[in-house]
Amino acid sequence: NAGVTQTPKFRILKIGQSMTLQCAQDMNHNYMYWYRQDPGMGLKLIYYSVGAGITDKGEVPNGYNVSRSTTEDFPLRLELAAPSQTSVYFCASSYSEAWGGANVLTFGAGSRLTVL
Amino acid sequence: KNQVEQSPQSLIILEGKNCTLQCNYTVSPFSNLRWYKQDTGRGPVSLTIMTFSENTKSNGRYTATLDADTKQSSLHITASQLSDSASYICVVSALHSGGGADGLTFGKGTHLIIQP
Numbered sequence: 294n295a296g297v298t299q300t301p302k303f304r305i306l307k308i309g310q311s312m313t314l315q316c317a318q319d320m321n322h323n324y325m326y327w328y329r330q331d332p333g334m335g336l337k338l339i340y341y342s343v344g345a346g347i348t349d350k351g352e353v354p355n356g357y358n359v360s361r362s363t364t365e366d367f368p369l370r371l372e373l374a375a376p377s378q379t380s381v382y383f384c385a386s387s388y389s390e391a392w393g394g395a396n397v398l399t400f401g402a403g404s405r406l407t408v409l
Numbered sequence: 410k411n412q413v414e415q416s417p418q419s420l421i422i423l424e425g426k427n428c429t430l431q432c433n434y435t436v437s438p439f440s441n442l443r444w445y446k447q448d449t450g451r452g453p454v455s456l457t458i459m460t461f462s463e464n465t466k467s468n469g470r471y472t473a474t475l476d477a478d479t480k481q482s483s484l485h486i487t488a489s490q491l492s493d494s495a496s497y498i499c500v501v502s503a504l505h506s507g508g509g510a511d512g513l514t515f516g517k518g519t520h521l522i523i524q525p
Contacts, residue, residue, distance in 0.1 A: 297452070335413065335498070335515030336453075383452050390512075397443075400452030 295319055299384050299401035306374040306408045314369040314404050316384030324387045325367040326351075326398070327359065329380040336383065342367055343390070374408045381405050411436040413501050413516035421522045426489055430519045432482040432499035440502040440512070444473050444484050447496045447518065456484070456497075486521075494523045 300315045318325065323344050328336040328351075338351030342361040356378055358370040367386075371378060384401040413434045422428050434442070441460045445453035457466045457473040459482070466473050470487045486493055499516040 333517060335517050337515075338513070385452070397455045397458065398453075400454070402452050403450070 297384055297386055297399050297401035299382075299404050301404060302402065303405045304407070306371075306406065308374060308376065308408060310374050311370070311372050312374070312406075314371075314382055314384075314406070316367045316369065316401060317365050318367075318384075318386040318399070319365065320386060320388075320399065321364065322386035322388050322399070323364070324390060325361065326385045326387075327357070327367070327369045328383045328385065329353065330383060330403075331380050339369065339382075371406075376408050379406060379408045411501070411503060411514040413499055413514045415497075415499050415516040415519050417519060418517070419520040419522070421524060422489055424489055424491060424523050424525050428486050428489060428521065430484045430486075430497050430499075430521070432484070432501075432516060434480050434482070434499070434501045434514070436480075436501040436503050436514050438504045439477065439480075440504045442473075442475055442482050443500040443502070444471070444482075445498040445500060447498055449495070453498055489523045491523050491525060494521060496520050 297318045326341040327339040330336050337353045339357050340359040342348045345364050348359050382404045385398045387396050387398050389396050416431045443458045444456040446456050447453040456468050456471050459466050459475045461477050472485045475482045496518040498518045501514050503512045
């Protein structure tokens, strides 16, 4: 049981390049999330999904896209990388909605992205 | 606007000593409060979750308290160990009315260093 797996762990991009951060979970969780963590700041929600085929914007969605074709996978796409997207990205999953009851988020190890 | 403030920003203590981390929040309507531990280069891991009716919850050497009236929480670490060196993040959940964000507000974290 691997939990939440993110790849790559590190990546350097040039301005204007595109890339996809991969996220997979093997816990059969319905809900999946993408957060970014900037130095000295709290985590910010980028996008989330409540199940296969359903995605919704979070607090900071601009410059990103997501898809959820299966329960297990939730990739995050950066189309035209900008220096402002330099950050650490965390994928997370939960059995039901994060805000409900006492539902626990399981996080991946993170992907550190630098845009130069 | 929902906010979570943590103090101190950073803390250095000697191994074996106790410490207390603080979290003040202005999240409404309140659902639950979580403490996460984030080791360097890793994703956050849940320590405790407390709902409105819970005043104290323990997880080994970690004890969280919640005062819903004053909107304050603390995380007390007893007999600190070198492995306690990490960032500790307070996360407050608002009752979700449907659509939009995940209802979670993350604090910036307290960076704790345990020295031998």
